[in-house]
Amino acid sequence: MVVTAHSNPTGNNMLRFILRRLGTLLITMLVLSILIFILSDVMPIEPALMILGRESTPEARAALTEQLGLNKPLPERYVAWISRFIQGDWGESYRMGVEVLPLVQRRFTNSLTLAMMAAAIIVPVSLLLGIIAGLNESRWPDRVISIGSLISISIPDFVVGLVLIVLFSWGLRLLPGDSSLRGDTVNLMEHWQKLVLPAITASVVLIGYIARVTRVSMIEVMDSPYIRTAILKGLPQRTVILRHALRNALIAPVAVVTTQLAWLVGGLIVIERLFNYPGIGSLFADAALRNDLPMIQASAMIAITLVVLSQGLADVIYALLNPRIRFG
Amino acid sequence: MKFDLRRSIRARNDRVKEAHSQYTQGRLSRREFLRFSAALGAGAVGVNLLSPFEQLQVRRARAAQGMTPVRGGTIFSGAYFSTSRFDDPARLDSVFASNNVRQVCDYLVTLDADLVLRPSLAESWTPSEDGLTWTFTLRQGVKFNHGKTFNADDVVFTINRLVNPDTSSAFAGAASYVTGAEKVDDYTVNIFTNRVAADFVYTLFLYVAAILPADWPGDFFANPWGTGPFTITDFVPDERIRFERRDDYWGLGADGQALPYLDAVEFVSYQDDLARLNAMAEGSIQLSNASAELREQYSALSGVSYVPVQTGNLDIAVMKYNEEPWTDPRIREAFKLCFDRQTYIDTRFLGLGIPADDHPIAPGMYPLSPADQSPRQQNYEQARQLLSEAGFADGFDLTLLYIDPQSDGGYTEPFAVFMASQLEPAGIRVTLQPDPDYWGKWLADWGPFHLGASNWSQKNTASEMFNLAYRSGAVWNETHWSNEEFDNLLTQFDQELDQEKRAGQLKQMTDLLRNEGPVMIPAFRQDAAAMSEKLHYRLHPQSFVWMGDAWLET
Numbered sequence: 001m002v003v004t005a006h007s008n009p010t011g012n013n014m015l016r017f018i019l020r021r022l023g024t025l026l027i028t029m030l031v032l033s034i035l036i037f038i039l040s041d042v043m044p045i046e047p048a049l050m051i052l053g054r055e056s057t058p059e060a061r062a063a064l065t066e067q068l069g070l071n072k073p074l075p076e077r078y079v080a081w082i083s084r085f086i087q088g089d090w091g092e093s094y095r096m097g098v099e100v101l102p103l104v105q106r107r108f109t110n111s112l113t114l115a116m117m118a119a120a121i122i123v124p125v126s127l128l129l130g131i132i133a134g135l136n137e138s139r140w141p142d143r144v145i146s147i148g149s150l151i152s153i154s155i156p157d158f159v160v161g162l163v164l165i166v167l168f169s170w171g172l173r174l175l176p177g178d179s180s181l182r183g184d185t186v187n188l189m190e191h192w193q194k195l196v197l198p199a200i201t202a203s204v205v206l207i208g209y210i211a212r213v214t215r216v217s218m219i220e221v222m223d224s225p226y227i228r229t230a231i232l233k234g235l236p237q238r239t240v241i242l243r244h245a246l247r248n249a250l251i252a253p254v255a256v257v258t259t260q261l262a263w264l265v266g267g268l269i270v271i272e273r274l275f276n277y278p279g280i281g282s283l284f285a286d287a288a289l290r291n292d293l294p295m296i297q298a299s300a301m302i303a304i305t306l307v308v309l310s311q312g313l314a315d316v317i318y319a320l321l322n323p324r325i326r327f328g
Numbered sequence: 329m330k331f332d333l334r335r336s337i338r339a340r341n342d343r344v345k346e347a348h349s350q351y352t353q354g355r356l357s358r359r360e361f362l363r364f365s366a367a368l369g370a371g372a373v374g375v376n377l378l379s380p381f382e383q384l385q386v387r388r389a390r391a392a393q394g395m396t397p398v399r400g401g402t403i404f405s406g407a408y409f410s411t412s413r414f415d416d417p418a419r420l421d422s423v424f425a426s427n428n429v430r431q432v433c434d435y436l437v438t439l440d441a442d443l444v445l446r447p448s449l450a451e452s453w454t455p456s457e458d459g460l461t462w463t464f465t466l467r468q469g470v471k472f473n474h475g476k477t478f479n480a481d482d483v484v485f486t487i488n489r490l491v492n493p494d495t496s497s498a499f500a501g502a503a504s505y506v507t508g509a510e511k512v513d514d515y516t517v518n519i520f521t522n523r524v525a526a527d528f529v530y531t532l533f534l535y536v537a538a539i540l541p542a543d544w545p546g547d548f549f550a551n552p553w554g555t556g557p558f559t560i561t562d563f564v565p566d567e568r569i570r571f572e573r574r575d576d577y578w579g580l581g582a583d584g585q586a587l588p589y590l591d592a593v594e595f596v597s598y599q600d601d602l603a604r605l606n607a608m609a610e611g612s613i614q615l616s617n618a619s620a621e622l623r624e625q626y627s628a629l630s631g632v633s634y635v636p637v638q639t640g641n642l643d644i645a646v647m648k649y650n651e652e653p654w655t656d657p658r659i660r661e662a663f664k665l666c667f668d669r670q671t672y673i674d675t676r677f678l679g680l681g682i683p684a685d686d687h688p689i690a691p692g693m694y695p696l697s698p699a700d701q702s703p704r705q706q707n708y709e710q711a712r713q714l715l716s717e718a719g720f721a722d723g724f725d726l727t728l729l730y731i732d733p734q735s736d737g738g739y740t741e742p743f744a745v746f747m748a749s750q751l752e753p754a755g756i757r758v759t760l761q762p763d764p765d766y767w768g769k770w771l772a773d774w775g776p777f778h779l780g781a782s783n784w785s786q787k788n789t790a791s792e793m794f795n796l797a798y799r800s801g802a803v804w805n806e807t808h809w810s811n812e813e814f815d816n817l818l819t820q821f822d823q824e825l826d827q828e829k830r831a832g833q834l835k836q837m838t839d840l841l842r843n844e845g846p847v848m849i850p851a852f853r854q855d856a857a858a859m860s861e862k863l864h865y866r867l868h869p870q871s872f873v874w875m876g877d878a879w880l881e882t
Contacts, residue, residue, distance in 0.1 A: 044765065053419050056496035096565045097413030098549065103565055165606055178607040180596055183564035276603040278567050286566070286599075289734060 014319070021315055025308050029301075033085075036300045037078045045291045050094040085301065091294035095287075100298050104280065106185075108265075108302070111279040113186045115264035117199040118206075123257060126207040130214020130253060135241070137219050145211060152208030161201040161274045168197060179275040198275045202268055206260055214253040221249040251321045258314035262306040336463065340454045344370045347827045355828055359444070363695050364827045366445040367529050369453035369464075397582055397864065401880035402592040405615040406604045407857055408871045409595040411565045415548050417538040418490055418497040423785070426535035427873040431571045431593060432473070433538035433554030436464065436483065437529055438874075439788060441866040443693065445529060449478065449539055449555065459524035459825065466515040470578045472541045474553045480511040485542040487519055501803055502792060503531040524823040526830065527695070527789040534788070535872070557588040557876040570594045571875070579876060589879035605858075608632060614860035614880070620678040626858040636680050636856040637867040640690035640786030643743045645779060645848035649808045652776035653724060654846055662714035664848050666754045667747070668706040672850045676742050680854040687841040688797075689834065690852040693869060694790045696831045698838055711754045723755020729774060730781035732762040744781045770806050782806065786870055790834055794818050798841070807846040814840050 047070060048061035065071055069080060084091070090100040133145040152160075169177030179194040188195070221227060222245055230240045269281040280302065287295035344365045351361040410424035417433060420426045436450040450464040470478035487509035490499040499506075505521045506528070512518055521528060531537070541553050552560045557579060558571035571593045579587040596613060598604040605622055607613045609629050618626045618634060627634045647654035647663065654660055669683035683703040684690070691697050715723060730744040741762065748758035758779070763769075770782060787793040796802060799818055800810035814837055821833040841847065857867050865878040 044768070052496045053421050053498075055419070055498045055501055057493050060494060060496055093413075093565075095412050097415040098565050106564075162602070169606070170609060176610060176612075178603065178610050178612045180567070180598075180607070180612070182568045182594070182596055183562055183570070273600040274603055276598050276600065276607065282599065283566065 017319060018316060021312050025312050028308055029304055032304045033082055033301060034078065036297060036304075037081060038074070040293055040297055040300075041074060041077075043291070043293070043296075045293050047094060047293060050291065050293075051097075081297070085297075090298050093287075093292055093295050095290050095292040095295070100294050103283070104295075104298050104302065107278060107280040107283045110181065110186045110277065111265045111268070111281065113188065114195055114199060114202070114268070114277065114279060115261065117188075117192075117195045118202040118264055119257070119261070121199060121203040122206050122210065125203070126210035126257075127214055127250070127253060129207070130211040131218055131246075131249070133211065133215040134218025134222065134249070137222075142215070146215070149208030149211045152204045153212075155204070156270075157201055157205055157268075158270050158274055160204045161197070161271055164197050164201060165274075177275065179277040181278055194275075194277070198268070198271050198277050201271050201275075202264060206257075206264075210253050210256055210260075213256050214249070217252040218245070218249045221245045224248075247321060251318060254321065255314045255318050258310055258317055260310075261313070262303075262310040266303055266306050336454050336456050339457050340368050340370055343825055344368060350828050356831070357699075359442070360696060360827070360831075363444050367527070367695070368455070369447075369450075369529070397589050397877075397879040398882055399581075399583075399585070399589050399879070400591050401589075401882070402594065403590055403615065403863065403865075403875060403878060403880060404594045404596055404613040405873070405875075406596050406598040406607055406613040407615045407617040408873050409569075409597060411563075411569070411597065416495075416546070417540065417548055418495050418499065418536050420536050421498070423535060423871045426538075427871075428560075428569055428595070429538050429548070429554070430535070430556070430872065430874050431558040431876075432552050432556045432560060433540065434470075434556050435537055435539060436532045439530070439533045439870075439872075441868045443695075443869065445533070449483075450532075453529060455528075455825075459526075459823070460521050462519045462521070462528060463512070464517045464519065466517065467578065468515055470555050471576055472553050472555050473559050473574055474541070474551075476541050476543060476553075478539075478541075478555050479514045480517045481542040482539055483517045484509045484511050485544070486537070486539050487517075489540075490537060497536050499531070499534055499536050502534055502796065503528070506531070524825070525791070526822060526825055527791045530695075530788040531792070558593060561592075566597050568594055568596045577876075581877065588876045590875060593875045593878075608858050611860075614863045615865065616858045618856050618858040620680045620856065623678060623680075623856065629858070631861050632858050633861055634856060634858055635867060636854045637869055638682065638690075638693065638854050639852065639869045639871075640688070640693035641783070641853055641855070642684060642688055642690070642786075642849050642851070643740070643781065643783045643853075644688075645747060645781055645850075646770075646806050647779060647846040647848075648774055649810065649846040651773060651778070651808075653718070653720070656718050657844055658714045658718040659720070660844070660846060662711040662718070662754065663751075663756070664704055665707045665711040665714070666756070667704070667750050667848065667850055669703050669850045671750075672743075672746055673853075676746060677851070677853050680856060681851040682854075684849040684851050685838070685842050686845060686847060686849050687838040688784060688793050688847075688849060689790050689838050690786065693786055693852070694793075696827065696834050697790065698831075698835045706750075708753050715755065720755075723757060724777060725757045725759065726751070726777050726779050727759045727761050727774075728779045728781060729761050729763050729766060731766040732764040735764050735766070740781050740783065743783075747779075747781065771804070773808075780806070788870075790837075791818070791822050794837065795822075798845075809846050811840065811844070 047068060048064040052060055052064060069077065088101060092098065093100055129145050133142040136142045165177035168175045175193055175196050177197060179198055181191065227240060227245055230244050266281055268279055269285045272279040272282040284299035287299055347356060347361055347364045350356040351358060408424050408427055410422060412422055412425045414420055414425045414428050417429045420429065434449045436448060438446050438448040440446055449467050449470065451467050453462055453464045455462050466480060466483065472478060489495050490497045491506055491508055493500060505523045505525050507520045507522050509517055509519045539555065544553055545551055557574060557577040559574055560569060561572045562570040573588050573591055575586065577586050577588065581587045581589055598607060601619055601622060604616045605625055608616045608626065623634055626632060647660060664686055673679060673681040673683065685701040685703045689697045691699050691701055715721065728744050728748065731740040733741045744760055748760060751758055770780065797804045797806065798809055799805065800815050817833050817837050821830055821837065824830050824833065855871065859865065862881040863878065
């Protein structure tokens with residue numbers, strides 16, 4: 001086998017890898033957008049009736065249907081919808097009568113802020129716990145952490161949230177349990193107190209999960225021949241763990257964290273409800289419950305983008321941590 | 329159209345006097361009498377007919393509603409608020425959304441928390457002798473928040489817009505007999521009807537009938553123009569809407585200064601009962617609707633009172649009158665005998681409600697509503713006997729259609745489950761069928777051996793309720809109930825101006841429904857709110873929120 005010398009093989013390959021990934025993502029999203037449109041067309045919703053109300057005359061509804069172009073064939077409507085969507089015209093909510101895009105942007109910012117706050121708790125805590133447990137396999141720190149993480153996974157998030165509210169808000173009066181922003185733009189400096197309890201609630205579920213993944217990964221790596229060689233070579237344990245074991249042990253948990261980002265941004269419906277935090281999850285849940293078609297379409301597109309992007313990010317990080325992938 | 333206003337007023341005052349003599353003979357309650365005179369636009373005439381002692385009582389009762397109000401402050405309310413669209417007040421489709429408009433706009437009349445009709449933008453009104461034309465004298469010196477002076481043009485604009493089918497307003501259906509309005513002079517307006525409608529004035533307080541200025545260009549989000557006590561200063565859909573006081577509102581407070589007392593009001597959106605309770609506990613809201621399930625938790629909060637308020641809101645079992653087995657009156661009777669109404673109130677609403685008598689006119693919640701009710705007692709023996717007489721000695725199987733829990737937050741399901749459990753001992757076996765498209769097919773025929781479960785909110789008048797849902801062929805007649813005697817009574821009731829006769833007709837109609845009707849209505853529920861003890865605000869039985877005269881103790 002001939003290995004060609006290259007000035008910067010890693011960088012170039014990496015760029016190509018990312019571009020190829022992005023291409024796949026775009027195609028995935030395009031296909032999914034067609035699926036969404038077909039599905040939303042099948043839903044038994046009469047837009048003109050939702051906009052004009054039950055009191056409207058059939059003539060008025062027919063006129064509006066015509067005006068909205070809803071009686072055109074499906075492919076034509078899809079092209080019109082997707083091109084408007086890409087240009088930032090996401091339509092008007094049937095239920096609220098306001099523009100969808102600014103509302104989604106606002107809620108998305110809120111959710112992203114909360115997700116970042118949660119991630120800032122989840123990543124260090126869960127990795128640390130997982131590493132400690134993995135290095136102390138079957139000894140008491142491992143037992144405590146393993147059982148603790150099992151418990152944290154099994155408790156539903158609203159129970160965690162309620163306990164936190166009763167403890168920190170009602171009992172100690174340290175933090176607010178009502179995280180309503182009341183129309184303000186979210187601002188970490190100003191609103192961090194309102195974000196703490198919902199962020200911890202979201203963290204509890206994930207910390208247990210990720211700590212367990214980290215633990216298993218750490219145990220596997222510490223058991224591998226090259227680590228045993230390093231230890232037998234007489235390297236100090238510190239060096240073995242920090243310089244040799246950690247990088248490989250983190251591949252799996254980091255990939256898991258990244259794929260969970262989509263859930264942290266868009267999936268915290270219960271937590272948003274409980275703390276009355278205006279995130280994007282509850283906006284989408286309402287849209288689905290009340291047949292608010294433009295909002296449903298926007299939410300499905302956002303959800304897909306989130307999943308696809310976080311999956312792509314996971315791939316990239318995975319590739320960075322594990323060079324074998326890049327040339328695969 | 330020519331008519332003699334003075335003669336109309338004289339005729340009207342004669343009717344008030346007649347009602348007063350009925351009242352002194354004990355045939356009409358004082359509340360009914362005051363309501364009647366107010367509905368005819370003769371509230372002051374009515375009060376003046378009372379004895380000085382009674383007048384004192386009325387005034388005391390009105391004064392006792394408030395101590396000396398304090399000015400200033402902001403109320404945060406998590407109650408009765410929804411941001412479903414209110415871009416056109418004429419097309420509002422929920423009371424909650426109408427509460428957003430209510431702070432900004434006024435109506436011609438208003439129905440206060442005692443359900444008594446009071447003047448608002450209309451100072452007085454009187455029907456013509458033939459009862460087909462109503463003349464309204466409008467309040468002077470009222471300004472819209474965009475600067476226009478309120479006058480007859482605005483009323484004519486609003487009414488004609490409401491009755492125009494192109495507007496798609498619920499007004500056109502609820503008051504189909506209103507044909508239009510015409511300006512007499514700057515502060516006098518005639519509103520025309522094509523039949524006598526004794527309860528007409530009440531329809532002017534339908535939540536879609538907010539008075540908009542004649543130069544309103546449409547889109548209430550962009551142009552929230554009205555004569556009301558507040559203006560909208562911020563609106564974030566599904567989060568909050570903020571209202572701030574205007575300095576030039578026409579209404580006067582107890583201190584002789586312009587209302588409102590408050591500097592600002594904020595409606596904050598809460599989707600979750602626990603989140604609302606938590607906000608109340610933290611003091612970040614001062615008013616919150618409070619479900620019966622959380623009664624104890626709210627009552628335990630310091631500085632918070634739990635206030636129940638009786639409503640005419642009801643759950644209803646729908647028997648399609650034209651379909652098997654409900655065509656047989658014995659089956660309908662047997663069905664109604666299966667239910668223990670108090671058990672329903674105790675288990676479903678934790679005691680917050682009153683038993684109902686299988687008709688929708690809740691006692692005390694409607695003008696002229698019959699006070700003496702005798703809700704059926706549960707009687708399985710009789711029920712089984714009726715069933716076997718009708719040829720169903722072994723009972724029958726029934727499919728119960730109701731609103732799917734996903735669509736109504738689980739409101740109807742407990743009612744459906746309750747019915748299934750109470751019907752079983754009588755041999756009626758129920759299959760529950762939650763349906764996400766219940767409202768899509770609730771007016772259709774369901775086929776034999778189907779039962780429905782839905783719910784209705786209180787209406788302003790018995791006439792409104794009956795004409796919407798109980799007259800033969802009415803738009804929302806979900807049971808397909810069709811009874812000639814009932815229809816005739818309803819027509820007479822609508823056209824009769826004599827209160828005693830009307831009370832009799834209403835009693836006959838509710839009796840007909842109770843004894844033969846295709847509905848089982850177990851209870852009228854109570855709503856409840858949790859309120860900061862510092863907040864002085866009277867809850868409205870119809871969930872209307874108007875903060876114009878609310879105030880906060882400091």
